[in-house]
Amino acid sequence: MSILSGWGRTPKAACHVVRARTEGDVAASLGDTTLIARGNGRSYGDSALNPALTLDMRGMDRMLSFDAESGTLVAEAGVLLEDIIDTFLPRGWFPAVTPGTKFVSLGGAIAADVHGKNHHRDGAFGSFVDWIEVMGADGQVTRASRDGNSDLFGYTLGGMGLTGVILRAQIRLRRVESGWIVQQTLPTGTLEEAIDAFEANLDALYSVAWIDCATQGRHLGRSLVMLGHHATPDELPSDKRRKPFAVKRKRAKRVPLDFPGLALNRYSVRAFNELYYRMGARKAGRAIVDWDTYFYPLDAILDWNRIYGTRGFFQFQCVLPTDTARAGMHQLVERIAASGQGSFLSVLKRFGAQESRFSFPQEGYTLALDFPANDRSLALMDTLDRITLENGGRFYLAKDGRVPRTVFSQADPRAAEFAALRREQGWDRAFASLQSERLGL
């Protein structure tokens, strides 16, 4: 038994953990109880927890083939995006979609159908998956793609491990000409201006905003909208142009201890937000930054989740459809700022349209932020749930450890269909997580 949690360190559960190193290990774990596959544990809540059996997939981490013409990689599900970047960036390839941490597994990226800063242009991770191989409840391995076994394919993207265990996948990487990003920072004085900036820059490959959720009034929701694209050699200064992929990896730091709960309070958070905005605004304009700093600023501090203390934290992430996004986001940010519980890093992002069976993204705007786990923030998040519902929004399972079942199913009518399909296919008797039980999936 090990005490496990997601990245938010709450909820915690004593789980029987088995590490799978081969397909045979996965087959051998099926049967007696339900199980859930676990990748690198970077989902925040209870998606990858099952007390009866949590199957650690990091032991299946082999890369099986790479086609240097098309940039297609076949790999086992436990391979991390970090490994993919280390291996292929020097050869001119980068993940076509990446979340805000490189410490996720291929299986986790597929199961959550993760999105990156280019969702408005390219869709989610699944857009670049050609096929997956999934082990079902009976131990049979099925290869699924858009053309064959398309239901299994569709529901496994975003299906949070509830359709079976992903063993391998074929994905397409993006060709890039350097390890550098041309970043453009646009400071905006309000939330409305931030949304205007997103709408005016739909052709930028990457766009994301850091949003101040601590300041009320005139500057409500002021943001730093950050655009970016992969630098071509002629965009680089001559010292970098000679070796465009040579980026010095900075040594990641560790958080030595759990911060006491006091370290984070409304004053420190407001002061941080003020400082961050001012520093960002001063650096406004164009800059060349390395890929690691641009995509994964939080990875520079390993274990940063410990700054919230041992009680852990929740992440709230919703998406509101385009027609209600402006008004709805305004209500959300207003509530958060008024509560004085805004967090260090709140992120606002424009999503493009996406067809999916059970993936999170839909066209509109998504807001993501952390709250320390305490009664006040839980009450606030209940209010944010209600605002999300009123505005026709939905919630991201990879971030969730607390949304009530009724709220989730109201927000996402697909939940009932997915649950019915799980029963019909017998998936519910083999694959379950604390999250699927909490939400009745």
Added chain:
Amino acid sequence: MKGGPVLILGATSGMAREIARSFAACGHPIQLAARNVARLEDDRADLETRHGVAVTLHEFDALDLASHKGFVEGLPALPDIAVCAVGAMGTQEENAANPEKGAMVMRANFEGPASILGHLANAMEARGSGTLVGISSVAGDRGRASNYVYGSAKAGFTAFLSGLRNRLAKTGVHVLTVKPGFVATAMTEGMDLPEKLTADPKEVGHAIRIAVQSQKNVIYIRPVWRLIMAIIKAIPEPIFKKTEI
């Protein structure tokens, strides 16, 4: 980057996978040896895909002593570096209850590995260069009730490696003894190991490559193990025999 071939014996082991990666990342061609090499196809693909090195597969059974000489002669090239990760633990209860089982554990951890490294040593000595790496264990530092069958075999293997190092010291052949401490692999799956004392196989791969390059003699993967074992070895026998560790 390039280097001579590295042979990995017991290549299906969790540590072996990371040891092979660590050397392949530096450009060494890799020879993977194990029982039933069909199981190594994915590992071969992995090393080729990640590091673009040549990988060959070789059928090898540590217990089939008669085959060892031919195995070494049949390799496409005598390796620059040979790492033996072969080992088996069984369970102490079984090994104690059934001494025949215990003897098999001894053979897999001592006799087999010593035999194959012996053949490789002779060939490397004749050539005048090479590095031999034996993965032994802290369990061999002192026999304990909880693990003494496996431990005694590792103790034998540690002594063998030490003697071999001594014998070859002036021949250009170097011998490295590795005492990993706890490592999260299939061998320890399901055991309740203290996190701070348990290394990831990646740490092992990295540490062995560095130790080979800097010609270390004996390494513990996590340094605290050196201290722990010094204390365990220092406890006087009359007290030690009553402890449970």
